[in-house]
Amino acid sequence: MTGAIEAATADLAAWLTGAAGEPVPVGPPRDDPDGGLTVWPLELRPARQTRGSGGAREPYRFVLRLLVCGTGPAALPRLDRVLAAAATAGEPELVLDAGDPALWRAFGVPPRPALLVDVPAQIARPVPPAPPVLRPLRLRQLELRTLDGWVVGPQQQPLAAMRVELVGTGTATHTDSAGRFRLVGVPHDPDAPGRPLHLRLVGRGRTHLAELDPADPDPVIVCAPPAD
CATH class of the missing domain: 3.30.70 (Alpha-Beta Plaits)
Incomplete structure (x- = not known):
């Protein structure tokens, strides 16, 4: 060579x-x-x-x-x-x-x-070989579900006009006058039913991160008041 x-x-x-x-x-x-x-x-x-893009050498x-x-x-x-x-x-x-x-x-x-x-x-730098595929590839499609919930303050008062965002996606909505929200198109993996959902709530001078159980039919999120 x-x-x-x-x-x-x-x-x-x-x-x-x-x-x-x-x-x-x-x-x-x-x-x-x-x-x-x-x-x-x-x-x-x-x-x-x-420097290569995507980690290429x-x-x-x-x-x-x-x-x-x-x-x-x-x-x-x-x-x-x-x-x-x-x-x-x-x-x-x-x-x-x-x-x-x-x-x-x-x-x-x-x-x-x-x-x-x-x-x-x-x-030329050697490119490490890709690991072998040991089993047949299986393609599966995640299910999409609708998530309904309720956002309240420490005294259970409804919090309206709060932005509710599913972290890591572009899915977001706002709470209504009763503090209720509905997120449509939430991915659901039937092979991992207990994997929590992470929500970010923004509004009323506060930002709150919540972790929900996807199996909960009507979750309630309690937002603490903003720090002084």
């Missing part, structure tokens, strides 16, 4: 060959009596990472910096053609900053015309 660095280097070598009009081998700078260009990976540079991104250098007079027109092709196409990104004497001492060759090319690369 070809890795990200190897693939990016091979792609650039192919592009350089087309731009220069002569084969550009992958290898370190060399003293070749025939002259020509070579390309060699020089450095890995960090790149800005992106984005590839790990980095920049591969490669050294393109020439040997002998024959390399000069090839470098010219590479520069012209990159300027015309707007890519790859060329960096004219390869004149550090320490670089050439590290390779053990005299200084020569060269340029740096930055190529974006990435490594």
Whole structure:
């Protein structure tokens, strides 16, 4: 399997060959009596990472910096053609900053015309396998029911115009003058009959959260007065 660095280097070598009009081998700078260009990976540079939506893992991104250098007079027109092709196409990104004497001492060759090319690369992150389905899928539809109730204060006085909302849904209504309310379309799971319903009541300067037993045919919700 070809890795990200190897693939990016091979792609650039192919592009350089087309731009220069002569084969550009992958290898370190060399003293070749025939002259020509070579390309060699020089450095890995960090790149800005992106975050996937929905928890997806984005590839790990980095920049591969490669050294393109020439040997002998024959390399000069090839470098010219590479520069012209990159300027015309707007890519790859060329960096004219390869004149550090320490670089050439590290390779053990005299200084020569060269340029740096930055190529974006990435490594795909493995996606964890989904857990196997061990049993057949069963689709079921929740029943919808109507919930009637009564909202009162601490002295059992009816509380009118209170907003009654089923938490987590868009279902809401208001109490009438007798403090009564009716919520239509309340989901009911017959496989979990004891699961409580959570209501939020807002009005008269107070907010009250209530937990109701769905089996209660006529629940009464007592709202405490607002704190001073």
